Amino acid sequence: MKIAVAEINIGALLYNVEVVRKLAPTSKILAMIKANAYGHGYLEVAESLTNVDAFGVARLDEAIKLRDAGVKKSIVLLEGFFDKDELMIIAEKQLETVLHNKQQVIDFINADLPQPIKVWLKLDTGMHRIGLAPEEMASCYNQLTQHKNILATPTILTHLACADELEHPLNNQQINLFNQLCLDIEGERSIANSAAIMSLPETHLDWVRPGIMMYGASAMADSDAAEHDLKPVMTLKSSVIAVRDVPKGGSVGYGATWVAKQNTKIAVVAIGYGDGYPRNAGNGTPVLINSIEYPLVGRVSMDMITVDLGQSTEIKVGDEVILWGEGLPIERVARHANSIAYELLCGVTGRVTKQYKN
Known part of the structure; x- marks a missing residue:
């Protein structure tokens, strides 16, 4: 007799990633495994996802556990760091970090890091949660470019507030503002979460960031996974x-x-x-x-x-x-x-x- 069992189908997980690949064939995949891989078990999921390019987590302890368990792929810390000690750990563990406010940028460029790290620069284009204000973008980007602490050029990203509502006017407003802010700068770019991967192909760009769709659930309002050729994991x-x-x-x-x-x-x-x-x-x-x-x-x-x-x-x-x-x-x-x-x-x-x- 099975009492309270969550059966995790790795085959379905890999199948759903291939659905992402078909929708965004030229984009790299930053797979969201935060919150214990949406309840599926972060380590087991990470070890199974050989067909993605990097992993995204929210908290530093999640990233540390993955590294200490032997995960070699790039791991991106989506909320960034909260003090200088965390920044040192990020460098030592060869993690990547999002910078989403001016203080993080200042602390990053003033830090004496043992080695340079990869940075993602997050813009607030209209969700008004976290991210640099549009008027802060140019100065922060210029401070980071060519700095000794940075590995390669920053990747620029933003997050859509209403991608699950295809006709919502904020989608185009955010996409247009992001494209405008990135017009004259170098670096890879990322907009698309699961809902945007499924519904807004113009957002696929260099990186897509699948989360819920990877686990076989629909990111779109009022639709089920099967309508999008996704299998429950x-x-x-x-x-x-x-x-x-x-x-x-x-x-x-x-x-x-x-x-x-x-x-x-x-x-x-x-x-x-x-x-x-x-x-x-x-x-x-x-x-x-x-x-x-x-x-x-x-x-x-x-x-x-x-x-x-x-x-x-x-x-x-x-x-x-x-x-x-x-x-x-x-x-x-x-x-x-x-x-x-x-x-x-x-x-x-x-x-x-x-x-x-x-």
Whole structure:
């Protein structure tokens, strides 16, 4: 009996990277493996991704773990460094860093580094999260070019706020501003995250940065992965641990939020928010048992969920349950939970056993 298992399909992962290659055949791939590779296991994913050019992480500790585990590919620190000690570690571990504010640029050019490092210079073209303001771009770029601490020419990047909404006017505004700012400077360029890779080919440029699409979920609003020829990498599974009769008018779960309209059977499944299954998944959220969909009913508990089987069923204790993945798109579950696939994947907790297959 499988209890709370995340089955990770490496073959599907590699397939999805090839989808990226087909969409952006002339671009290099900076594969996003931050947040424990979106819940899939950063080291196992990094060791499997031989068909990418570099890895992107958010935090220094993620990069250090990868290097110390023997990962040789380029590793880009997307949030950069936060003090001079971190900058020294970046140089010693031969990492690459994003610079996204003036203070980081100043600290970088004033540092006495043991060896030069590769730098990515991030611009804020309209998302207003992190990145140099447009008026800071030229001076920062000029300070960095040819500096003793820098290895090669900086790569220039920005991030789109609304790439998952194809018709949003901010997309063109950001793309046009980025192109304008980069018009007279050298260096490789990068705009495209997963959504832009899928929908905005003019953003592919020298580097693309796939994240969610690499793990087999759609980056586009209101579409599922299969519509984009992507295969789910994670299939979250568990098992039925009880089958109960519930009479008409009987309630199920905490708060008695669901009441049976007729005599029915309920399957109790060993998974809950303690495993990362979304607590706010509502009545009717699809659950797959023996390849048949059934609706979740009642509140999600820490360790269990309950599923309405109807009046007659062959479901029994020990039967396999799929919560999302092969046969059940994670996007559907996320919509029922008022969430997104990113959050569900990253939210899978440590007590869920990961099993890797090719």
